[in-house]
Amino acid sequence: MVEFTTIILALLFLLGIGVAYYLGQKIGSYKKDQQWLQELPNHRKDAIAKSRAVLGGQFSEQLAPFLPNFDFSPTECRFIGKPIDFVVFKGMDEKQIEEVIFVEVKSGASKLSPQEKNLKEAILSGRVKWQEYRIPEEITRKPVL
Numbered sequence: 001m002v003e004f005t006t007i008i009l010a011l012l013f014l015l016g017i018g019v020a021y022y023l024g025q026k027i028g029s030y031k032k033d034q035q036w037l038q039e040l041p042n043h044r045k046d047a048i049a050k051s052r053a054v055l056g057g058q059f060s061e062q063l064a065p066f067l068p069n070f071d072f073s074p075t076e077c078r079f080i081g082k083p084i085d086f087v088v089f090k091g092m093d094e095k096q097i098e099e100v101i102f103v104e105v106k107s108g109a110s111k112l113s114p115q116e117k118n119l120k121e122a123i124l125s126g127r128v129k130w131q132e133y134r135i136p137e138e139i140t141r142k143p144v145l
Contacts (some may be wrong), residue, residue: 012050057107058102061079061105062106064085065077065086072088072101072103084102084103084104085103085104088100088102104116104120123131
């Protein structure tokens with residue numbers, strides 16, 4: 001009889017631990033969900049602010065040639081975007097290109113990305129080449145009918 005009572009008590013104890021674990025999981029999940037719901041408006045505001053900053057930066061990059069103190073003629077600038085914002089063909093308006101200038105536009109406290117730094121280093125150290133590519137004639141030739 002004592003063994004039977006001990007077994008029943010042990011089973012009730014294990015059942016109690018299982019129920020306590022289950023309730024703890026549910027309560028913890030509920031609290032986490034409530035906390036997330038309270039923080040969600042702040043996360044949304046932060047995401048919107050970051051998105052606006054990125055879009056504003058991209059917009060101002062493309063407008064840079066038309067803004068005050070931009071050193072080059074807007075008609076001589078070609079927007080690329082990545083990894084550099086503009087390539088300026090100085091003298092192109094006069095049909096005599098004197099210089100090719102790479103321009104990266106930054107606003108506020110933004111800094112060069114690692115890729116932009118690598119590009120700057122390549123340009124400043126003279127690792128720039130000219131290459132011509134000719135399309136194979138069989139691709140551009142009109143078929144004879």
